[in-house]
Amino acid sequence: MEQWPPARDDALLTELGAALRGLGPVPEEFLDAALAAFSWRTVDAELAIAELTFDSARDLEPAGPTRSTAVDRTLTFRSGPVIVEIEVTASGVVGQLSPPCPGRVSARTADGQYEDVPVDTLGLFSMGVPPVGPVQFRATTDRYGVRTAWVSLR
Structure with a gap:
């Protein structure tokens, strides 16, 4: 050799x-x-990435606190004209898509698990207890598809 x-x-x-x-x-x-x-x-190329533009854990609200004190955290993501707003509490996650459009929103954790829920005609959705660790939300409607940047909810 x-x-x-x-x-x-x-x-x-x-x-x-x-x-x-x-x-x-x-x-x-x-x-x-x-x-x-x-x-x-x-697989995700057709979905725009919505960047985090507001996080109540980091940013001061411009007009002072206007949200319920029961909300632990508020997050806003934006991709062009599409906005995904999410409110996190110990008991669940609620959110709204703007422009409002029915569809589905999925939450994916780092280990790949999803929670998949419907979005109503007003763009509203709700999910169960927020997972520990980073999460990515994916919204799919007839008019647009968007996924958020990864963020830890707690």
Whole structure:
């Protein structure tokens, strides 16, 4: 056996070529898995990313506190004309899409789990107890699709 790595490039290419020739054809299930993974690279490309523009945990409200004291945190996300407003309490998450439009909102945690709820004609939705750790919301309507930046709710 020669020294590794080979001292010359042509020796390295010969060694690599021999390794590749010995493998045989790629199994069909590997090709299917590779194609499926590749197709997911743009799964969110059609959705605009709404950036966090207001967080009551960091920002002062411009006109003073106007929200209920039962609300632990208020978040506003914006992507162009689309706004996603979310209020977080210990018992749940409520939100509104603007412009209002019926559809669905999903909440995804870092481990990939979703809570998926309907959005009514006024753009309102509600979810259960907020999860620990980062969350991303995804809103899909007939008029637009948007996903928020990741944010920790608690």
